[in-house]
Amino acid sequence: MYDFLTQNSLYVVLIIAVICWTGIFLYLLRLDRKLSALEHRGKEIRQ
Known part of the structure; x- marks a missing residue:
């Protein structure tokens, strides 16, 4: 494993x-x- 890491x-x-x-x-x-979702919820509250 260590050889792979050092060579590649x-x-x-x-x-x-x-x-x-x-x-x-x-x-x-x-x-x-x-x-x-927050923008959608904000639009619903304004209406």
Whole structure:
């Protein structure tokens, strides 16, 4: 396992970057859905 990490460090960095970007994307998606629900609820209260 250690040999793989030392010989293929570029792939390890790439995998970590993909995991980070996926986490950011999922967080923003969840935040957008919550914001849309709040906007919808705000429109209902005004009417």
